[in-house]
Every structure is written in C-alpha cells, then in structure tokens.
Amino acid sequence: MSLLEVRNLTKSFGGVRAVDDFSFGAEQGEIVGIIGPNGAGKTTAFNLITGVYPLDRGSILLEGKELAGKEQFEITRSGIGRTFQNIRLFKGLSVLENVMTAADPYSPYGLFSLFTLGAAFRRREREVRAAAMEYLALVGLEKYADEKPSNLPYGLQRKLEIARALATGPKVLLLDEPAAGLNPSEVREFIGLVGELRERFGFAVLVIEHRMEVIMTLCSRIYVLNFGKLLASGTPAEIRANHEVTEAYIGKEDASCSV
Amino acid sequence: MDYFVSTVIFTGIALIGVLGVYLITGLTGLFSLGQAAFMAIGGYVSAVLIRNYNVPVVPAVALAIVAAMLAALLVGLPTVRLRRDYISLVTLGFGEAIVALLNNSANITGGAMGISGIPQLTTLPVVLVSVVVCLALVILYKNSKYGRQCLALRSDELAAKSMGIDVYRLKLITFLFAGALTGYSGVLFGFYTTYLEPAAFNWIISAEWTIIVFVGGVNSLTGTVLATILLTWLPEFLRFASEWRVAIYCVIVLLIVNYRTAGIMGERELSPKTLRRLLGRTKEAPR
Numbered sequence: 001m002s003l004l005e006v007r008n009l010t011k012s013f014g015g016v017r018a019v020d021d022f023s024f025g026a027e028q029g030e031i032v033g034i035i036g037p038n039g040a041g042k043t044t045a046f047n048l049i050t051g052v053y054p055l056d057r058g059s060i061l062l063e064g065k066e067l068a069g070k071e072q073f074e075i076t077r078s079g080i081g082r083t084f085q086n087i088r089l090f091k092g093l094s095v096l097e098n099v100m101t102a103a104d105p106y107s108p109y110g111l112f113s114l115f116t117l118g119a120a121f122r123r124r125e126r127e128v129r130a131a132a133m134e135y136l137a138l139v140g141l142e143k144y145a146d147e148k149p150s151n152l153p154y155g156l157q158r159k160l161e162i163a164r165a166l167a168t169g170p171k172v173l174l175l176d177e178p179a180a181g182l183n184p185s186e187v188r189e190f191i192g193l194v195g196e197l198r199e200r201f202g203f204a205v206l207v208i209e210h211r212m213e214v215i216m217t218l219c220s221r222i223y224v225l226n227f228g229k230l231l232a233s234g235t236p237a238e239i240r241a242n243h244e245v246t247e248a249y250i251g252k253e254d255a256s257c258s259v
Numbered sequence: 260m261d262y263f264v265s266t267v268i269f270t271g272i273a274l275i276g277v278l279g280v281y282l283i284t285g286l287t288g289l290f291s292l293g294q295a296a297f298m299a300i301g302g303y304v305s306a307v308l309i310r311n312y313n314v315p316v317v318p319a320v321a322l323a324i325v326a327a328m329l330a331a332l333l334v335g336l337p338t339v340r341l342r343r344d345y346i347s348l349v350t351l352g353f354g355e356a357i358v359a360l361l362n363n364s365a366n367i368t369g370g371a372m373g374i375s376g377i378p379q380l381t382t383l384p385v386v387l388v389s390v391v392v393c394l395a396l397v398i399l400y401k402n403s404k405y406g407r408q409c410l411a412l413r414s415d416e417l418a419a420k421s422m423g424i425d426v427y428r429l430k431l432i433t434f435l436f437a438g439a440l441t442g443y444s445g446v447l448f449g450f451y452t453t454y455l456e457p458a459a460f461n462w463i464i465s466a467e468w469t470i471i472v473f474v475g476g477v478n479s480l481t482g483t484v485l486a487t488i489l490l491t492w493l494p495e496f497l498r499f500a501s502e503w504r505v506a507i508y509c510v511i512v513l514l515i516v517n518y519r520t521a522g523i524m525g526e527r528e529l530s531p532k533t534l535r536r537l538l539g540r541t542k543e544a545p546r
Contacts, residue, residue, distance in 0.1 A: 050421055076423035088418035090411040092478055092526065101411045104404035105423035111432070114403050115396055121403070128404070168423050 001064055003028045003204050004172045010057040011041075011048055018044040020228040022058075026172060026204035026221075031194070033219035034208045035239075037248055041228040042208045043085055046174050050082050051075040062171065077105060081170025083161040085177045085208075089149040095160055096145040099132035102167035135163040138200075139193065155186045159193075166197070173197075175207040179214050191217050216240070224248070264383055268451055270491045271386035273468075274484065275393045275444035279437035280468040281483045282397065286406060287433050288413030288477075290347035292465045293334075293354020297327045297438045299361060299460035301445030303368060306377045306455055311367070316380060320446050327442020328435050330357075335434035339427045354462050361457035373456030381451035389447060393440055394484070400436065401480060409433055410478070474515050476522025481529040486522070 002025040009022040019041040026032045034042050047053050049060055051072040060067040067075050076082075090098050107128060113121040136142045139159040144152060149160055158178055165173060175194070179187050191214055198205055209215050215222060216236045224231040224239060226248045232239060239245055276298055283291045305323035308314040314322070338349045361368045368374055400406050412419035412426045419426055449455050471490050475482030493511065497504045515523065 052417065052421075071425075072417075072420035073423050073425045076421055082421055084418065084421075088415050090418065091414045092410040093407060093414070097407050097410075101404075101407045101419075101424070102422040104408050105425065107404045109404075111405075111436075114399055114405070117399075125403070164422065 002026065002061075003030075003063060004206075005061040006049065006058070007061070008058040009045060009048055009055065009060070011044060011053060012056055017228045019048060019225075022223075022225065022228070022230055024223050024230075024233070026206060028171075028204055029198060029202050030220055031198060031205040031207065031218045033215040033222040034206060034225060035210070035212075035215055035222060036225035036231070039227075040225040042225055043176055044228075045225070046082065046176055046206075046208065049075075049174065050080055073105065076168050079169065079171035080174065081165040081168040081172070081203075082174040083158070083165050083176055083178055085180065087154075087157050087161055089157060089160060089164070091148070091150060093149075094145065095141060095147050095149055095152070096129070096132055096136065098149060098160060099135050099163050099167045100128050102164045103128045103131055103169075106169070132163075132167060135166045136160075138166065138197065139163045154181050155183075158182065158190075162193075162197075166201070170201075170203050172204045172206065175205060175209075177208055177210065179209055179211045187211060187213060190214070194218055266492065266495055268381065268383060268386045270488055271390045272381075272444050272447045272451065273491050274390055274487045275447065276441045276464075277468045277471050277483060277487045278393055278397050279441035279444075280465075280472050281480060282400070282409075282433050282437040282440070284469055284472050285475075285477045285480070285483060286401060286409040286413065287430060289343055289430065290350070290469065291434075291437070292347050292351035292462055292469070293357070294350070294437070294441055294468060295460040295462070295464035296354040296357035297330060297441035298445035298448060298464070299357055299455075299457065300327045300330050301442030302449035302455050302460075303361065303374065303445075305446045306374055306449045307367060309378065310374070310376060320443075323446050324439050324442050327438045327445070330442075331435045331438025332431070335431045335438075339430040339434065351462055351465075354460075354465060358457045358461050361460075368457070371457065373454055375454045377449050377453045377455065379450060379453050381447045386447060386451075389443070393443070394480075397440075397480065405429070405432065470512060474512060474522055476524035476526065478526040479522065479524035479528055481527070482522050482524030485524065489523075 004026045006025065007023045009019050011019045022045060034045065036042055048055055051070055055068050058068065062078055062080065065078065067078060090101060093101060107124045109121040109124050133142060133145065136145060139162055141156060141159055141163060144156065149157055152160065162178065179190050182190060194205060195218065207218065219236060221233065222236060222239045223233045224245050231248055232242050232245050276294065280291065280294050283289050301323045304326040305319045308319040308322060309316065334350060334353045338346045341349065362371050408419065408424050408429050411422065412424060412429065416426060471486045472483055474490065475486030493508055494504055497507050500507055
C-alpha cells in the first residue's frame with residue numbers, strides 16, 4: 001500500500017475540466033514532482049487533495065484512509081501539510097507565532113485550564129514554543145523569531161511557509177512552486193534543505209515547480225499534466241527524453257522552419 | 260466626586276462590553292453590530308430574576324451570563340459559516356430583534372417603560388475588580404492558542420484552515436466568550452443604574468463599540484483599553500460645547516481614523532518588552 005494514493009481525480013469549473021482523471025501516488029520518503037505548463041491544473045490538484053474544493057470524482061487515500069469529502073482542517077490533521085504558491089503567511093502574527101499557530105490545533109488544553117493558568121496549559125505552551133523554535137532553526141530563521149513576516153525578504157518568507165507546514169506534522173508535504181522568485185544560489189540551498197527535511201522526517205514530498213533544476217535533482221518520479229490530463233509520468237531521465245513533454249512546454253517543431 | 264466615580268463606573272462597564280467587541284472584531288475580524296443586545300440580555304435576565312423571582316444575586320448573575328452565552332450560541336451557530344459581511348447583517352438584525360422583543364413583552368420586561376427598582380449592587384470596587392478579572396481573561400485568551408488562531412484566521416482564513424485550524428468552532432468559541440463578557444457588563448449596568456429600558460441597547464451602542472476598537476487599533480488590546488477610556492470620557496470633557504459635542508466627537512474620531520489608519524496603537528501592545536524597545540528607539544533616534 002502506498003502512503004498516498006490518488007485515483008481518478010476530476011474537477012470542472014463551469015465548462016472547463018481543470019483536472020481530468022488524474023491518478024498518481026507517493027511512497028514514504030519519496031519526492032514526487034508535478035510539472036506542466038501554466039494552467040495545466042497542478043495547483044488545482046493540490047487544492048483538491050487539501051480539501052479547498054470538493055472533488056467531482058475520484059478518491060484520495062492516505063495510508064488507505066479516504067480523505068475526499070473531509071473538511072480542510074481534518075485533512076491537514078490527518079497528515080497533509082502544504083505551502084502556497086502565492087505566499088500566505090499570517091500577517092498579524094510574528095514569525096514564531098506563525099509556526100506556533102500550525103501546532104496549536106494539536107494542543108489539548110481547554111478554556112478552563114487556560115483561565116486557571118493550569119499546568120496543562122503552561123506545559124503545552126512551552127512545548128509548542130520550543131517545537132516552533134526548532135522548526136525555525138531547521139530552516140535557518142531562528143534569529144527572526146520576533147519579526148513580522150512582512151519584514152522578511154521573499155526567500156525567507158518561502159522558508160517560513162515550509163517551517164509552518166512542518167509544524168502541522170505532515171506525512172505528505174505539498175510544496176507549490178517553492179522555488180519561485182528565488183535566486184540561483186537560494187535555489188541550490190533550497191534543494192539541499194528539502195533533501196535534509198525528507199531524511200529527518202521521512203515524509204513524502206509532492207512538489208510543483210517550474211525550475212527544472214529542482215525537479216530533476218530532487219524527484220524520483222515525475223508526473224506531467226497538460227490541460228488537466230496526465231500527459232506522461234516516469235523518472236527524470238524518461239521525462240527528459242519524452243517528445244510530447246517538450247512539445248507541451250515549447251510547442252511543436254514547425255517543418256517549414258527547419259533548414 | 261460622585262460625578263467622577265460614576266464616570267469611572269460607566270467607563271469600566273463600557274470597557275467590559277468593548278472587550279467582547281475586541282474579541283470578535285479585533286482578534287477574529289468579524290463584525291457584530293448587535294453586541295449591545297447581549298448586554299441587554301445580561302441586564303434584563305439578572306434584573307427579572309432578582310426582582311420578580313427573588314433569586315439570590317450570585318446565581319442570578321451566573322444565569323444572566325449563561326443566557327447571554329445561549330443567545331450567542333443561537334446567533335453564532337448559523338452565522339459562523341457565513342461570509343464576514345453577512346455576519347454583521349445577521350447580528351444587526353438579531354440586536355434589533357432583541358430590542359423589539361423587550362419592547363413587546365411588557366408583562367415581564369415593562370416594555371418601553373423599562374424595568375425599575377433593581378437593587379444598586381454595582382459599586383466602584385466591584386467594577387474595578389470586574390475590569391481587572393475580565394481584562395486578565397482576555398489577555399490570556401489573546402496570548403494562547405485561541406488568540407493566535409483567531410489572528411491567523413483573521414489575516415487569511417484559507418491558510419488558517421490549511422494549518423489544521425477548525426475556524427468555525429474557533430469563531431463560535433470566541434463568539435460565546437464575547438457574549439459572556441458583554442452579558443456581564445449588562446449585569447453591572449443594570450445593578451448600577453437600577454433601571455433598564457430597551458432603547459439603551461440598540462445598534463448605536465454596538466456601532467460605538469466597534470468605532471472604539473478601530474480607534475484603538477484593531478489588533479491591540481492596549482489600544483482598545485485606551486480608546487475606551489478616551490472615547491467614554493471625551494463626551495464628558497466636551498460638555499461645555501453643549502450641542503456641538505457630537506460634532507466635535509465625530510471630528511476627533513475621523514481625524515484619528517484618517518491620520519492613524521491602524522488606530523492609536525496599531526498592532527502594538529504595552530508590555531515590558533515594547534516599553535524597552537520604545538525607550539531604546541528614542542535614545543538611538545538622531546535628531
């Protein structure tokens with residue numbers, strides 16, 4: 001049994017089939033890439049898996065348990081963590097609090113313990129703070145703990161999104177264009193970071209990315225989407241050699257242009 | 260002196276009500292334009308229980324708070340799933356409905372004539388202790404998982420859900436807590452004025468409280484407290500201007516909202532840490 005198994009994922013918006021019969025999977029510790037031209041339905045697929053939109057058809061199994069039809073927060077708590085393509089950090093909270101908030105849903109204390117300053121509340125609050133600090137340290141943001149996220153440069157905001165997703169305790173981590181807007185040295189650093197995190201936590205990673213360097217170095221399997229449909233899948237070498245994929249990205253070679 | 264004490268008492272009562280609005284608007288980003296109705300429920304329930312049914316004070320107060328929370332549950336359950344702007348409409352409607360209900364059930368509430376002869380139990384020490392306790396509870400709430408998650412869902416509800424936050428449940432809990440606080444402020448109000456009438460709890464009060472939270476700075480509890488003191492006392496200071504009072508009040512509010520769009524305090528809180536930072540900054544600033 002695969003850790004994550006997605007079958008026949010389908011979603012239409014009006015008359016447009018955004019995702020059409022897309023099936024794929026990920027094993028524990030595996031990094032899987034999803035690529036495709038703009039508008040191919042990659043982010044929609046992520047939004048379907050995380051429950052932002054209801055599915056038209058299909059099934060999403062995490063460790064054999066069905067996730068389709070559950071609420072967004074339930075899906076996250078079952079072990080699907082994510083980052084966003086257009087960074088969505090919590091502006092009113094500090095860097096540290098952003099990460100703490102993602103661990104807070106697992107805090108068992110109630111209002112009574114809070115209002116009586118009970119031991120359960122104080123202990124858990126210390127734990128969450130320490131855990132959040134540790135996640136920040138993993139991505140190298142510990143010295144910015146008290147800053148507001150909007151004061152961080154773009155590359156660091158992306159890292160904060162990852163730290164926050166780690167705090168949700170994911171079994172599968174969904175990264176939506178995590179390297180967008182990073183400079184070449186940041187991209188290399190990012191590739192190293194994702195590898196380290198995978199080693200440490202042993203989760204599966206699904207990554208949507210346009211930077212081929214990221215996809216080709218990290219992923220053991222790649223799925224190519226085009227107009228919502230699966231165009232090809234395979235190892236990086238297989239995908240590189242696939243003509244259909246190059247065509248979808250760059251267009252067909254026009255016979256009249258060749259010399 | 261009596262006049263000063265009564266202003267302090269009214270400010271304290273208003274502050275407890277405003278704390279409810281702070282939880283809903285400042286922390287969670289929702290608008291309750293019927294919050295004063297919970298004050299009415301608290302005030303009326305405690306008054307009727309004591310006057311008509313000879314219930315002892317403590318259980319009467321407890322029941323009044325429970326009644327306010329039940330009302331909050333009634334409004335909250337269907338509304339927390341609505342879009343933010345609809346919530347303000349529903350709460351506005353609810354608030355006006357409560358006022359109408361009080362007006363029309365004259366045999367219990369005295370209708371538009373109001374209810375009088377409530378024992379005067381609210382004294383300065385009672386108000387001060389109540390303010391300190393309520394403020395402490397709100398500070399704890401803000402600095403716990405509850406407050407953090409509220410602020411998170413206020414800034415980005417979709418991202419909040421994706422971090423595993425059960426936003427509907429959280430909104431409902433916040434709504435109930437706010438209802439309890441506002442209900443309690445109604446209890447104190449009735450026990451101070453010894454007289455309650457429905458017209459005292461219409462949407463204008465709720466709107467005023469929302470203005471207070473905005474003037475103070477939506478994120479800042481310190482700002483909310485300062486603005487409550489400022490805006491409750493301002494009309495008293497402006498008494499010399501007689502009929503121009505309201506106009507001046509409005510101008511001052513507009514000036515603050517226009518030139519300090521984040522409110523008096525913005526997102527800052529008064530804490531040892533910010534004080535130190537503030538002092539450090541004034542020292543460093545080259546002039």
